[in-house]
Amino acid sequence: MNNRAMELVVDAGQTLLENGSEVSRAQNTMEIMARSLGVQGFHVYVLTNGIFASAESQAAGEAPISAVRHIPHTSIHLGRVEAVNALSRKLAEGALDLPGAEAELARARAMPVYGPRRSLLAGALGSACFGYLFGGGVSEVVTAFAAGMLEMLIVQWFARAGVSKVFTDIVGAAACTALALAAHIVWGDGYMASQAIIGALMVLTPGVALTMGIRDLINADYLSGTIRVFDALLVAGCLACGVALSYLVANTLLGVPL
Template identity: 50%
Template structure:
């Protein structure tokens, strides 16, 4: 019985960590873990979930505890959904402990989105945003092209282990340089719409909104972490843009290409 308790704890914490690192909210990770443990027949399970870690204990015949740090990976809603499905099947009795463990391994092995797909998705999104911000065909196309390039650069920079803040800063700076080059070729281009459309994947709009949503639901800690994340992301983008604008204007020899 004691061994089973520790295995249940291991499984629930693994599931919770996978949820957190795939971009699920803390309360979802918390609820899912409690739900899985309860339906596997473990009484006395407690979990405290932070944005980047989990503390959990299970008090059966003897007490077990786990403290785990969650690395930050990219968002993966497919995994979140699969773990949700898994917890439901555990509750329905379709999956037992062994089955759940095998399922969790499958979920962990789900493929991540490739660089090409990320570039295409960002480009397509920015084409649409270019239109929503009132751009014409040229602005939309250029926003898409630049956004694709920027996402490629983001991925490559993060892969080298660069700090996310500096990766954002460098990508935003590159974006401004690219848009300015396009403007040299097409002087009638609306630079602002193009740049903002292309910037959308870098801006932390969702982080800000979801952070406030955490506040509204009473989770001030998770909300604060997301809010500060959003502020830093916005600041790094703005510094990148500001620096690159200064540089471009310097190259323009006093002619303001874009203010």
């Protein structure tokens, strides 16, 4: 019983971390679920990319149960996070037994992600909206829409090919910057490429990672907070490198002012 319950609790924590939950919230949810399922001697330590958990064995004389999970990649799927939180509440209220909780967790983990076309459209529309918010006119908004679609295509292609996120961010930023600079040929004088570039880059900006990292630091979880903040700074640096690369090439070949 303890083995199955332990497996369920760790799977739930992994699902939370993989889909954008805070470290402290994931750890708290796992502790609540373990207590509700009667897991004895449960201890857990959660990091941004890993879970370390242990519990007492129900059989006398047996070694404690332990589990370690490495979580190298995370994304944002708040539907799955909400489903696991709802599962935790039902367990705490006594509305679910272990088999029922296992079935609910399986349904939560099987929730579909957004398709590539929807993600592509969302990225393009988001870029266009940010271009408008940063003071862009029709030309900048249209260019930001096209640049956002291009960078989302690159992100999807590179993800399928298994390309590292660092290289993906650099190439995506460089491509959308190059498109925005080239759009000056179409729009002519009065067109502000910088507003289109900023609008397109906002889609790749790691706002969630930075916010959660700061929150982890405030909660005295210095290791997880440092990891998230460093990850956000790394992404920001990659985006800056991509933009600088396109500007340097454009300046060298076409004389575009820096």
